[in-house]
Amino acid sequence: xxxxxxxxxxxxxxxxxxxxxxxxxxxxxxxxxxxxxxxxxxxxxxxxxxxxxxxxxxxxxxxxxxxxxxxxxxxxxxxxxxxxxxxxxxxxxxxxxxxxxxxxxxxxxxxxxx
Amino acid sequence: xxxxxxxxxxxxxxxxxxxxxxxxxxxxxxxxxxxxxxxxxxxxxxxxxxxxxxxxxxxxxxxxxxxxxxxxxxxxxxxxxxxxxxxxxxxxxxxxxxxxxxxxxxxxxxxxxxxxxxxxxxxxxxxxxxxxxxxxxxxxxxxxxxxxxxxxxxxxxxxxxxxxxxxxxxxxxxxxxxxxxxxxxxxxxxxxxxxxxxxxxxxxxxxxxxxxxxxxxxxxxxxxxxxxxxxxxxxxxxxxxxxxxxxxxxxxxxxxxxxxxxxxxxxxxxxxxxxxxxxxxxxxxxxxxxxxxxxxxxxxxxxxxxxxxxxxxxxxxxxxxxxxxxxxxxxxxxxxxxxxxxxxxxxxxxxxxxxxxxxxxxxxxxxxxxxxxxxxxxxxxxxxxxxxxxxxxxxxxxxxxxxxxxxxxxxxxxxxxxxxxxxxxxxxxxxxxxxxxxxxxxxxxxxxxxxxxxxxxxxxxxxxxxxxxxxxxxxxxxxxxxxxxxxxxxxxxxxxxxxxxxxxxxxxxxxxxxxxxxxxxxxxxxxxxxxxxxxxxxxxxxxxxxxxxxxxxxxxxxxxxxxxxxxxxxxxxxxxxxxxxxxxxxxxxxxxxxxxxxxxxxxxxxxxxxxxxxxxxxxxxxxxxxxxxxxxxxxxxxxxxxxxxxxxxxxxxxxxxxxxxxxxxxxxxxxxxxxxxxxxxxxxxxxxxxxxxxxxxxxxxxxxx
Numbered sequence: 001x002x003x004x005x006x007x008x009x010x011x012x013x014x015x016x017x018x019x020x021x022x023x024x025x026x027x028x029x030x031x032x033x034x035x036x037x038x039x040x041x042x043x044x045x046x047x048x049x050x051x052x053x054x055x056x057x058x059x060x061x062x063x064x065x066x067x068x069x070x071x072x073x074x075x076x077x078x079x080x081x082x083x084x085x086x087x088x089x090x091x092x093x094x095x096x097x098x099x100x101x102x103x104x105x106x107x108x109x110x111x112x113x114x
Numbered sequence: 115x116x117x118x119x120x121x122x123x124x125x126x127x128x129x130x131x132x133x134x135x136x137x138x139x140x141x142x143x144x145x146x147x148x149x150x151x152x153x154x155x156x157x158x159x160x161x162x163x164x165x166x167x168x169x170x171x172x173x174x175x176x177x178x179x180x181x182x183x184x185x186x187x188x189x190x191x192x193x194x195x196x197x198x199x200x201x202x203x204x205x206x207x208x209x210x211x212x213x214x215x216x217x218x219x220x221x222x223x224x225x226x227x228x229x230x231x232x233x234x235x236x237x238x239x240x241x242x243x244x245x246x247x248x249x250x251x252x253x254x255x256x257x258x259x260x261x262x263x264x265x266x267x268x269x270x271x272x273x274x275x276x277x278x279x280x281x282x283x284x285x286x287x288x289x290x291x292x293x294x295x296x297x298x299x300x301x302x303x304x305x306x307x308x309x310x311x312x313x314x315x316x317x318x319x320x321x322x323x324x325x326x327x328x329x330x331x332x333x334x335x336x337x338x339x340x341x342x343x344x345x346x347x348x349x350x351x352x353x354x355x356x357x358x359x360x361x362x363x364x365x366x367x368x369x370x371x372x373x374x375x376x377x378x379x380x381x382x383x384x385x386x387x388x389x390x391x392x393x394x395x396x397x398x399x400x401x402x403x404x405x406x407x408x409x410x411x412x413x414x415x416x417x418x419x420x421x422x423x424x425x426x427x428x429x430x431x432x433x434x435x436x437x438x439x440x441x442x443x444x445x446x447x448x449x450x451x452x453x454x455x456x457x458x459x460x461x462x463x464x465x466x467x468x469x470x471x472x473x474x475x476x477x478x479x480x481x482x483x484x485x486x487x488x489x490x491x492x493x494x495x496x497x498x499x500x501x502x503x504x505x506x507x508x509x510x511x512x513x514x515x516x517x518x519x520x521x522x523x524x525x526x527x528x529x530x531x532x533x534x535x536x537x538x539x540x541x542x543x544x545x546x547x548x549x550x551x552x553x554x555x556x557x558x559x560x561x562x563x564x565x566x567x568x569x570x571x572x573x574x575x576x577x578x579x580x581x582x583x584x585x586x587x588x589x590x591x592x593x594x595x596x597x598x599x600x601x602x603x604x605x606x607x608x609x610x611x612x613x614x615x616x617x618x619x620x621x622x623x624x625x626x627x628x629x630x631x632x633x634x635x636x637x638x639x640x641x642x643x644x645x646x647x648x649x650x651x652x653x654x655x656x657x658x659x660x661x662x663x664x665x666x667x668x669x670x671x672x673x674x675x676x677x678x679x680x681x682x683x684x685x686x687x688x689x690x691x692x693x694x695x696x697x698x699x700x701x702x703x704x705x706x707x708x709x710x711x712x713x714x715x716x717x718x719x720x721x722x723x724x725x726x727x728x729x730x731x732x733x734x735x736x737x738x739x740x741x742x743x744x745x746x747x748x749x750x751x752x753x754x755x756x757x758x759x760x761x762x763x764x765x766x767x768x769x770x771x772x773x774x775x776x777x778x779x780x781x782x783x784x785x786x787x788x789x790x791x792x793x794x795x796x797x798x799x800x801x802x803x804x805x806x807x808x809x810x811x812x813x814x815x816x817x818x819x
Binding site: 004006011015019036039041045091 | 295298320440446
């Protein structure tokens with residue numbers, strides 16, 4: 001399959017994450033390592049990349065909320081949501097929590113009939 | 115048939131979990147205007163007429179010299195198409211349209227900011243720009259026919275202009291997707307031996323102007339480390355005259371294209387007449403087992419193939435407004451934004467930015483404004499647009515006659531939304547299957563002649579004769595419900611010629627598995643291994659199941675490792691799971707599951723084993739029941755946290771675990787090895803002698819090419 005484009009979309013999202021990362025070497029390194037993995041591994045490993053990227057960015061969201069920085073909080077939430085939505089829509093991530101309309105991908109991944 | 119066998123899902127169901135669907139037929143209004151309405155096409159492209167059938171595709175092009183040999187098989191599997199023929203790809207995509215449609219838009223570029231004007235570039239204007247940039251490449255950058263030039267460009271019109279300028283000169287272009295990092299770009303520069311890098315200062319994505327030039331410096335440094343020196347970096351500017359990057363230009367190396375181009379105003383460059391088999395471009399794909407693969411695509415064969423498939427499967431007409439919502443950084447964009455559509459003289463739309471920016475109605479606003487007739491995108495984008503704006507298409511007054519889906523299998527439920535909501539029930543859908551290596555479509559339906567079936571890409575396209583083989587090279591019959599490795603019996607003009615600089619890897623990866631005689635020059639002895647699993651229904655339609663490397667073949671049943679691991683993770687106590695194959699004398703391969711528990715839990719071994727087994731049986735079926743379930747304190751992982759399946763597969767099979775020094779936790783390997791192998795011996799599961807092929811399979815497990 002011509003699935004290389006999935007790699008590209010994940011890389012663009014990780015670039016976006018880099019731009020909202022906290023100014024500390026650890027945060028940058030974490031996303032850089034994921035980008036490297038996304039660039040070089042098999043396309044199926046993008047699941048693994050997204051599974052790690054989403055909680056990293058979500059943690060940054062909480063950090064900015066704790067710091068009272070609403071603007072940064074909003075930007076980071078946008079990135080976290082974009083990573084999650086892309087993961088769900090590409091079937092690279094399993095959906096969290098209750099099913100909602102359009103949740104076929106989760107049902108599909110879990111092996112039940114749609 | 116026993117009750118148990120009735121309850122077992124088929125392999126196709128295991129892998130994709132959807133049923134056979136009903137057919138959908140194209141509307142009469144589509145058939146009336148379609149390019150492919152003659153059922154005689156299928157006879158003309160039958161195996162009996164191979165390879166001469168592809169003359170019909172090649173005749174869509176203008177040739178400087180006609181070929182004397184349609185297919186040269188003298189050095190298999192390095193096929194040569196249309197040998198003796200000469201042509202120029204740029205002439206075929208630009209110059210030849212000037213007499214009839216000079217003032218028709220060749221490209222319509224939609225910038226991401228909606229405040230910025232859409233740019234329509236006519237065929238005449240495109241011809242001007244291509245000539246001028248070709249003159250700059252030749253005169254200023256000193257490139258010559260046969261050189262390689264790397265682009266690291268996003269979705270801006272300068273990208274197709276640069277591609278076509280190279281094609282005009284007989285220079286091999288190598289576009290690296292804009293989202294790749296500088297070092298990744300540098301690795302591809304080094305591999306191709308490019309001396310020139312073409313980039314841009316910035317581009318818009320998600321509402322921000324991204325600084326792109328910074329990556330060029332990293333790319334140049336990486337290429338230098340790998341022994342290749344970039345002589346010039348040519349920098350387009352997103353806003354000519356305004357530099358949008360914070361990265362300084364390097365004196366004597368970096369040059370703004372818009373400052374040099376005036377020196378070449380109105381310059382004309384004679385197109386270089388190239389042999390049909392001359393490389394047109396390289397398209398890199400990533401691989402984990404070695405350096406990236408530079409797929410080398412030819413000039414004549416590739417262009418003929420994308421022109422033919424664009425005509426019959428994309429149903430492109432010159433007066434269409436065709437929008438492939440993909441990125442030119444991938445093969446889909448090369449074939450079905452640039453070379454295919456432009457070779458047919460149509461209007462091709464390019465969009466710069468994120469699909470849902472600033473809102474999920476954006477694609478439909480573009481379609482309405484430009485009068486798009488033909489739309490082409492990927493299932494992931496369709497799912498995204500459906501999730502974020504399920505009712506948006508109805509708000510806009512556009513009408514598609516034809517829609518394509520590409521890149522991965524599409525679930526029937528999503529297919530129906532695409533058909534009913536995006537296509538408003540009036541557009542045909544072609545679901546396509548192919549790969550970077552293939553140049554163009556391999557499996558699809560000809561829209562006016564073959565009905566659509568959600569979830570299936572369709573049969574082989576014209577002149578493509580797929581076959582499914584099992585692990586032993588036996589043909590898997592259509593309608594058997596059995597899955598196997600989908601292969602193509604015959605060469606075709608769009609197939610890549612080789613992996614740039616790695617001919618042995620080319621043969622080994624794509625042909626060695628099912629080759630019948632390495633000395634044979636008969637193409638029938640060289641089936642092409644696509645690397646995807648598939649099942650063929652009785653009607654001849656294929657359903658693609660995913661990469662073959664992701665499955666464990668248990669007694670002829672192909673079990674996806676992802677499905678096994680997902681099923682295991684439904685057990686509440688389990689934090690991580692990895693499925694690996696173990697060589698089994700009875701069943702060929704058996705499944706072993708490695709699981710790590712959530713922190714703080716004390717393993718109740720028997721209980722966990724039972725729960726995992728029950729979960730797998732429930733979610734997948736009894737055929738997938740694991741031979742062993744091993745509870746481990748942690749998985750062997752890379753420093754970035756990826757589970758190294760090849761290491762645990764080696765443990766399970768008593769083979770050499772290889773180099774583990776680069777792991778984040780190498781100490782865990784010895785502990786797992788000791789515990790698991792001792793337990794296996796206790797259970798009477800002694801090591802068995804493996805063949806070299808089996809050892810290679812275990813060592814390669816988890817490393818998809």
